Each structure stands twice: as C-alpha cells, then as structure tokens.
Amino acid sequence: MSTFQTLPGFREFYPGDCAVRNFIFDHFRRTAKSFAFEEYDAPIIEPMELFTAKSGDEIVSQLFNFEDRGGRQISMRPELTPSLVKMIGNRANAMKKPIKWFNIGEQFRYERPQKGRLRSFYQFNADIIGDDSPGADAEIVALAIQTLRNFALTRSDFRVRLSDRKLWAAFFESHGLDGTDTQAALVAIDKSEREGEAKTLEAVEKICPSNAGKIFEGIQRLKNVHSPRDLEKFCATCENLADAASGCAEFFALLKRMDEFGLSDFVTIDFGVVRGLAYYTGFVFEIFENSGQSRALAGGGRYDNLFGKLGYSGLPAVGFAIGDVTLGNLLGEKNLIPPLPREVRCFIVYTEQTEKIAMAKVIALRERNVDVDYCLSPTSFGKQLKAASQVGAKFAIIFGDEEVKANGVKIKNMLSGEEKPVEISKLAEVISQ
Amino acid sequence: MSTFQTLPGFREFYPGDCAVRNFIFDHFRRTAKSFAFEEYDAPIIEPMELFTAKSGDEIVSQLFNFEDRGGRQISMRPELTPSLVKMIGNRANAMKKPIKWFNIGEQFRYERPQKGRLRSFYQFNADIIGDDSPGADAEIVALAIQTLRNFALTRSDFRVRLSDRKLWAAFFESHGLDGTDTQAALVAIDKSEREGEAKTLEAVEKICPSNAGKIFEGIQRLKNVHSPRDLEKFCATCENLADAASGCAEFFALLKRMDEFGLSDFVTIDFGVVRGLAYYTGFVFEIFENSGQSRALAGGGRYDNLFGKLGYSGLPAVGFAIGDVTLGNLLGEKNLIPPLPREVRCFIVYTEQTEKIAMAKVIALRERNVDVDYCLSPTSFGKQLKAASQVGAKFAIIFGDEEVKANGVKIKNMLSGEEKPVEISKLAEVISQ
Numbered sequence: 062m063s064t065f066q067t068l069p070g071f072r073e074f075y076p077g078d079c080a081v082r083n084f085i086f087d088h089f090r091r092t093a094k095s096f097a098f099e100e101y102d103a104p105i106i107e108p109m110e111l112f113t114a115k116s117g118d119e120i121v122s123q124l125f126n127f128e129d130r131g132g133r134q135i136s137m138r139p140e141l142t143p144s145l146v147k148m149i150g151n152r153a154n155a156m157k158k159p160i161k162w163f164n165i166g167e168q169f170r171y172e173r174p175q176k177g178r179l180r181s182f183y184q185f186n187a188d189i190i191g192d193d194s195p196g197a198d199a200e201i202v203a204l205a206i207q208t209l210r211n212f213a214l215t216r217s218d219f220r221v222r223l224s225d226r227k228l229w230a231a232f233f234e235s236h237g238l239d240g241t242d243t244q245a246a247l248v249a250i251d252k253s254e255r256e257g258e259a260k261t262l263e264a265v266e267k268i269c270p271s272n273a274g275k276i277f278e279g280i281q282r283l284k285n286v287h288s289p290r291d292l293e294k295f296c297a298t299c300e301n302l303a304d305a306a307s308g309c310a311e312f313f314a315l316l317k318r319m320d321e322f323g324l325s326d327f328v329t330i331d332f333g334v335v336r337g338l339a340y341y342t343g344f345v346f347e348i349f350e351n352s353g354q355s356r357a358l359a360g361g362g363r364y365d366n367l368f369g370k371l372g373y374s375g376l377p378a379v380g381f382a383i384g385d386v387t388l389g390n391l392l393g394e395k396n397l398i399p400p401l402p403r404e405v406r407c408f409i410v411y412t413e414q415t416e417k418i419a420m421a422k423v424i425a426l427r428e429r430n431v432d433v434d435y436c437l438s439p440t441s442f443g444k445q446l447k448a449a450s451q452v453g454a455k456f457a458i459i460f461g462d463e464e465v466k467a468n469g470v471k472i473k474n475m476l477s478g479e480e481k482p483v484e485i486s487k488l489a490e491v492i493s494q
Numbered sequence: 495m496s497t498f499q500t501l502p503g504f505r506e507f508y509p510g511d512c513a514v515r516n517f518i519f520d521h522f523r524r525t526a527k528s529f530a531f532e533e534y535d536a537p538i539i540e541p542m543e544l545f546t547a548k549s550g551d552e553i554v555s556q557l558f559n560f561e562d563r564g565g566r567q568i569s570m571r572p573e574l575t576p577s578l579v580k581m582i583g584n585r586a587n588a589m590k591k592p593i594k595w596f597n598i599g600e601q602f603r604y605e606r607p608q609k610g611r612l613r614s615f616y617q618f619n620a621d622i623i624g625d626d627s628p629g630a631d632a633e634i635v636a637l638a639i640q641t642l643r644n645f646a647l648t649r650s651d652f653r654v655r656l657s658d659r660k661l662w663a664a665f666f667e668s669h670g671l672d673g674t675d676t677q678a679a680l681v682a683i684d685k686s687e688r689e690g691e692a693k694t695l696e697a698v699e700k701i702c703p704s705n706a707g708k709i710f711e712g713i714q715r716l717k718n719v720h721s722p723r724d725l726e727k728f729c730a731t732c733e734n735l736a737d738a739a740s741g742c743a744e745f746f747a748l749l750k751r752m753d754e755f756g757l758s759d760f761v762t763i764d765f766g767v768v769r770g771l772a773y774y775t776g777f778v779f780e781i782f783e784n785s786g787q788s789r790a791l792a793g794g795g796r797y798d799n800l801f802g803k804l805g806y807s808g809l810p811a812v813g814f815a816i817g818d819v820t821l822g823n824l825l826g827e828k829n830l831i832p833p834l835p836r837e838v839r840c841f842i843v844y845t846e847q848t849e850k851i852a853m854a855k856v857i858a859l860r861e862r863n864v865d866v867d868y869c870l871s872p873t874s875f876g877k878q879l880k881a882a883s884q885v886g887a888k889f890a891i892i893f894g895d896e897e898v899k900a901n902g903v904k905i906k907n908m909l910s911g912e913e914k915p916v917e918i919s920k921l922a923e924v925i926s927q
Binding site: 064065066067068069071072073074075076079080082083091092094095096097099100101102103104105106107108110111114122125127128129130131133135137143144147148150151152157159161162167169171181189192194196197199200203207210318321322323324371372373403405416417420421423424425427428430431432433434436437438451452 | 497498499500501502504505506507508509512513515516524525527528529530532533534535536537538539540541543544547555558560561562563564566568570576577580581583584585590592594595600602604614622625627629630632633636640643751754755756757804805806836838849850853854856857858860861863864865866867869870871884885
C-alpha cells in the first residue's frame with residue numbers, strides 16, 4: 062500500500078498552519094483597507110501568451126504551463142500583474158481613476174525549492190492605476206511600509222531602498238548608450254549585488270568598450286548617493302545630465318511626501334537597486350530585512366508602459382508585491398506570530414436524559430454566532446470535560462439530570478474551574494456576553 | 495494589437511464581484527466556526543494518482559492534468575476529499591478524534607461551462623473524521639442546513655433529501671445481487687431522476703433478468719418511503735431484510751438527532767437520492783432548492799472506506815460540499831446579497847499649504863485602523879469633495895488654510911452635508927468613534 066506525498070515546493074496547511082496563514086492575510090487585508098484599496102481577484106490559470114507578452118519567452122521555463130483539452134496553451138499564473146492589466150485594460154474607459162486595487166493570491170513558479178522560495182506561494186499585490194504622480198508612488202511605498210509595521214516590525218527590522226530607473230536611463234543616455242545597452246547595463250548593476258563589482262566593470266566593457274572606465278566610475282558614484290543633496294551634486298557634476306536633474310524632481314517629490322507621512326526614517330536612497338525586470342519605467346524600490354541574511358521582503362515600482370505593451374490604451378501604473386514565505390519566516394524568527402491555539406467558546410456536556418434539551422441549545426447558541434462543540438454521542442462527564450479542554454473550550458455548559466429538572470445548567474469556567482448555576486432560559490444571554 | 499480574454503469557465507473578480515465572493519466566504523467561515531470546525535487547506539495541484547486512486551481513470555477526462563518539468567503526472571484538484579484523506583492519513587496517529595475540519599477553496603473540472611457549472615469554482619467542504627456515529631452524520635447535515643439559513647434562506651427555499659446507501663445495499667443483497675451489481679443498480683437509480691423510471695427498469699433487467707420485476711417493484715416502494723413509519727413498514731414487509739432493519743437503527747438515530755436540533759422541518763426522507771459516487775458507504779444527502787429549477791446546492795454523506803482505499807489505516811468519515819456558483823445564483827435571485835458598495839470612512843481634503851499636516855494625519859489615522867483616502871496630488875476643494883463622494887467616503891476632513899492656522903479642521907458628513915469644527919489634536923479620537 063502506498064501513501065501519497067505532496068509535490069515539492071507545495072504546502073499543506075494543517076489547522077495550525079492555516080491559522081498562521083490567516084493571521085498574515087488578515088494583516089494584509091486590514092492594512093490595504095485602511096489605505097482605501099479595493100480587493101479584486103483574477104483567475105489562477107490564464108492563456109500563457111498573457112505572461113510571455115509581458116516577460117518574453119524566457120519566462121516559460123519557470124511556468125507551470127500546459128495544453129488544455131481544448132488545445133489552448135495555458136499557464137498557472139507566475140505573478141498577478143499581467144492579469145491586473147488585462148482586467149483594467151478591458152474596462153478602463155468605464156472606471157474612475159485612480160484605481161487602487163489589492164489582491165492576496167497564490168502564484169506558481171517552477172523553480173528549485175529552497176528556504177524562502179517555494180513553487181507555490183502567496184503574494185500581497187497592491188497597485189495604483191491611472192495616476193502618474195509622485196503622490197501615487199509615495200502611497201504605494203507607504204502601504205508597503207505600514208503593512209510591515211502592522212506586524213509589529215520596526216525600523217530596526219527592515220529598510221526601504223529607493224531608486225529610480227529614469228535617472229539611470231538619463232545617465233546612460235548622457236554617455237551615448239541606446240535603450241538596449243541601457244537595459245544590459247541595468248541587468249549588470251542588478252547582478253552586482255550578488256556577483257561583485259568586477260563583473261559590472263566586465264559587463265560595461267562589453268557594452269561600451271570606448272567609454273567603459275568613465276561609465277563605471279559614474280556608476281560607482283551614483284551607487285554612493287544616499288541623500289537628496291548627494292543626488293543634486295551628482296546631477297550637477299555629471300556631464301549632459303540636465304535632463305536627469307529635471308527628472309529628479311519627481312523623485313524629490315516622492316521623498317518629500319514620505320517625509321510628510323512621517324516615514325522618512327524607513328527610507329534610504331540606494332541606486333544599487335534597479336530591479337531586474339525590464340518593465341519598470343520610473344522609481345523602483347525593494348524592502349530588505351536588516352539581519353545578516355538581508356532577505357528581500359517586497360519590491361515594486363512604476364511601470365507606465367505595460368498597458369501599451371499588452372495592447373491596451375496606455376495607463377500609468379505603480380505597484381508592489383510582498384511574498385508570504387520570507388515574511389512568514391522573518392515573523393517567526395522575531396516571535397511576531399502570536400500563539401494561535403484552537404479556541405471554542407462553549408462545550409456542551411449532556412446525558413442521555415438531557416440530550417434533547419442540550420442539542421436544542423447547541424443550535425440555538427450557534428444561531429447567535431457563539432461557537433459550540435460537544436461530544437457527538439453521549440459519554441461520561443469525565444470524558445466530555447476532557448474533550449472540552451482538548452478543543453480549548455472556555456466554558457463547559459453542564460446539562461446534568463438534576464439541574465435540568467430544575468430548569469438550570471451549570472457553567473464551568475475551564476480555566477479557573479469555577480462553576481455557577483444559570484437558568485436555561487438565560488443561558489444564551491449569559492454566554493454570548 | 496490584441497487584447498486578452500479569460501479562459502472559458504474561469505472568472506475574474508472585479509471589486510464588486512470580489513465583495514460578493516467575500517460575503518459568501520465569510521458566511522461559510524462564520525458558520526463553520528460556530529460549529530467548532532477548524533480551517534485547513536491543501537495544495538491546488540497534487541499528483542494525479544491521488545485523484546484516480548479515489549475515482550478511477552474515468553475522472554481523467556475531467557481533469558486539468560499535465561506533466562510538470564520534473565516528469566511528474568500532476569493535476570489541478572477537481573475536489574478536496576482526496577487531499578483531506580492524504581493529510582489526515584499521513585498524521586492520523588498524532589491527531590485527536592473526532593477531527594472536524596473545513597475548507598473554502600477553488601476546484602477545477604474540465605467540463606462544458608453552462609449556467610451553474612464552471613471550470614473553476616469554489617467549494618465549502620466540511621468533514622468529520624474518526625467518528626462513525628449517527629451524531630457525526632447529524633452534525634454534518636446540521637452544518638449544511640445552518641450554513642444556508644445563515645444566508646437567510648428558509649425552509650421554503652430549500653430541502654434536505656436524506657437517504658442511506660446501507661439500506662439500498664441490504665435490499666439488493668436480500669435479492670441476491672453482489673457488490674458490483676449493487677453498484678450498477680445504484681447508478682441506475684441515480685440516473686432515473688434525469689432519465690425517467692423506464693431506464694431504471696431496463697437497467698435492472700440487464701443486471702438481474704431472473705428477478706427484475708420484483709426488484710423494480712421494491713425499488714419503487716423504497717423510493718416512496720418518506721417517513722420513519724413507512725420505512726419500518728418497508729423493512730417489515732420486505733423478504734430477508736432483517737439486516738437492513740437493524741441497519742436502519744443508525745438512520746433513525748440520525749433523524750432523532752435532527753429532531754433534537756429542531757431541524758426536522760428541513761429534512762425529508764428520500765431514497766431516490768443515492769449519489770452517483772461509488773465511495774459513499776452509509777447515509778447520503780443532497781440539498782435542493784425549491785424553485786422550479788430544483789438545482790442541487792450541496793451534497794454529502796458517509797464514506798468509511800476511502801482511507802483504506804487510498805492506502806491509509808481505516809478511519810470513518812462523513813462530509814459535504816457546497817459549491818459557490820449555484821448558491822450564488824440562488825442568493826442573487828432571492829435578493830439575499832445585500833448591496834456591498836465601496837465604503838471609506840474618511841477622505842482627507844487639503845491644500846498645498848496644509849499638505850504636510852494633512853499627510854501626517856493620513857498615516858496617523860490609518861495606524862488607528864481608520865480607512866483613509868485622499869487625492870494623491872493637491873487639487874481644488876470641489877474636485878476633492880467629488881472624489882470623496884465617488885469612493886463612498888462617510889466623512890470629508892477638510893484641512894483648510896485658515897482652520898489649520900487655528901489648529902482646527904472641519905469634518906463634513908458626506909450624507910447630511912453637516913460640517914463641524916474639530917481641533918486637530920482631537921481628530922483621531924473623534925473620527926475613530
């Protein structure tokens with residue numbers, strides 16, 4: 062006889078695990094609602110073309126994709142953004158802007174499972190569509206920060222690294238690089254975090270042999286910019302960067318709004334962050350936790366070209382995603398997930414003689430939204446009270462033969478052991494308090 | 495330029511749709527919790543063998559199944575029960591019985607999409623594992639009934655049809671049919687609801703030509719049993735049915751408990767229900783709505799052999815599922831889904847001069863779990879108040895230049911138009927009330 066396994070990178074949620082997942086989801090949802098974001102959802106499976114249209118064919122090797130019985134090439138979603146663009150793109154004219162939407166949903170990527178990375182994981186996605194202002198950028202960053210803070214994570218636990226692809230693009234343009242070369246250079250900068258700066262120099266030499274030294278030196282300087290003043294200086298001293306300096310105005314406006322929000326302390330300027338994904342067009346950010354492991358908790362930015370790229374009328378867009386796996390690990394390590402034991406308000410204890418009236422009260426209490434458990438068949442008081450304490454009952458309500466004859470029951474506080482008599486007719490009232 | 499479609503039988507949930515889905519899920523969850531069921535979840539994808547082991551290879555034509563990049567034959571789940579059995583089977587020894595679990599999750603079946611039937615749908619599943627008593631059966635039926643009642647559906651909207659496969663099995667055994675023939679006869683009875691009784695007779699003649707008339711007559715008699723008294727009579731007059739009569743004791747115990755619960759009015763005895771699925775071993779039930787369309791809302795029953803069949807130690811089990819599609823249609827038709835408009839508690843109205851203090855309050859209020867929206871960039875008061883009413887704000891909080899100079903703001907009730915001044919320092923307190 063065989064028994065069955067779960068697929069690698071997928072999770073089962075036993076009730077204790079499910080309680081933790083719900084705890085995390087509830088915080089996502091509550092924070093999003095406090096920011097006046099509306100919840101939506103998209104299908105778990107979409108035509109595969111939707112994902113390759115955004116990310117190119119390279120993404121296929123990471124997809125759970127297949128041909129369905131109708132001959133359609135379909136894929137489980139590796140991310141939510143393309144579906145978001147589809148939903149809004151198909152109805153954009155009828156919708157008031159800005160659109161502030163969030164989702165908590167499962168995503169699927171065929172990757173090698175490892176700590177912090179699974180094949181199935183949940184993401185909290187939040188996006189603002191139809192507003193190109195730095196105010197929208199700031200609202201997105203603030204939501205990401207407040208989400209983490211609502212888990213009781215503090216400034217010492219995480220930091221937001223804020224960067225801007227527009228500034229990088231202006232810098233490369235001022236050194237004569239075209240769009241493709243700029244993209245290659247950004248990929249090299251993205252990789253340098255993991256692979257070291259020598260690799261960046263190598264890549265720059267490949268992209269622009271004639272001017273590599275100067276470009277590399279500029280890259281180093283921009284990566285060392287960590288304050289608005291540094292940034293102004295950089296723009297002033299860099300040749301041909303007047304455009305970038307004016308482009309910086311939006312970046313400064315974002316910083317100003319973060320300051321007004323009282324959230325400056327969480328934010329660092331860090332142009333080492335560029336986000337590998339080609340579709341970002343403006344400011345980008347990543348949130349890292351501050352321990353030695355420095356894992357990424359969240360990432361996002363502005364992507365004003367994606368609606369157009371997927372064939373829809375252009376709409377400015379900005380958003381982020383927080384995954385549940387790394388965040389869950391961090392919350393666990395910091396003891397920020399409270400014990401979530403099974404809890405039941407009442408456990409009804411009864412005899413064969415009192416079964417009829419006891420069972421009527423089981424339903425009557427549940428109708429008042431009081432959670433009630435009981436032994437499914439009559440058994441000894443001892444066994445029933447043991448069962449009551451196993452399910453975490455707060456009160457046992459004892460329908461003893463003598464008490465019921467006198468129209469009463471005993472309420473036993475399972476923690477203190479204290480018992481008090483109550484008239485049956487007043488039970489619902491007493492216990493719902 | 496192309497735009498993208500959603501796959502047939504899959505749904506997008508725009509915020510209004512998502513609110514309805516959450517309304518339905520919240521009712522499922524709340525009712526399950528009042529019954530002291532614990533929430534769990536299983537992977538959306540499992541090894542395909544898990545599903546064929548339960549249902550045979552015939553199910554494959556209904557699956558979204560494929561080979562993954564690691565060469566595994568996998569499938570999106572068409573139902574939750576096999577995963578439930580796997581999860582409990584793998585840890586049964588360490589778990590206290592009875593296990594009362596529920597799930598609200600997505601299921602996938604490749605069928606022809608039609609009204610009430612989609613390729614992706616949600617099910618509310620609830621099961622009791624490790625208890626073979628009629629008390630467990632009754633708890634399951636009561637949960638199904640109370641779930642529907644909590645949506646404000648009444649006795650006139652739906653009925654529970656209660657039946658018992660054990661009694662059918664005893665009846666066929668008393669007429670000399672073996673297990674395979676009994677299964678075939680049950681399938682014929684299941685089909686007769688849609689295809690008429692002539693087909694049943696045909697099928698019985700095929701299964702047991704020598705005794706078809708008598709068996710068919712017995713089938714008709716049992717299908718006309720609608721009260722405990724009828725049932726006793728049937729057992730008494732039917733030859734060789736002593737076993738069935740004793741087996742009926744459990745069925746009567748279930749009816750007695752439903753009576754104690756005060757839920758008898760919802761229940762009818764109806765042996766025309768046998769449920770096509772071979773894995774049921776005892777009582778079975780279906781819930782139908784009472785309109786002319788008589789759609790099935792829920793179904794379930796006892797399945798004591800499934801753990802053994804999937805290679806685990808035997809455990810008695812009983813459960814049901816309610817789908818979201820037919821139920822959602824019914825609730826819509828009966829106007830039992832309340833309007834769920836977008837609602838925001840506060841909309842902050844500000845000027846360029848008051849932006850700094852207003853934005854600080856945006857975050858401060860959200861930290862107190864008050865939902866707050868505002869225009870992402872400063873604009874005219876008129877436009878801001880229009881935006882406030884578009885998002886369904888209850889209050890506009892107006893940070894006017896003069897008021898703020900005097901450390902005050904105005905709170906405008908968006909419904910009544912009434913305005914009242916408040917000190918900024920008291921704003922959070924006043925608005926969280």
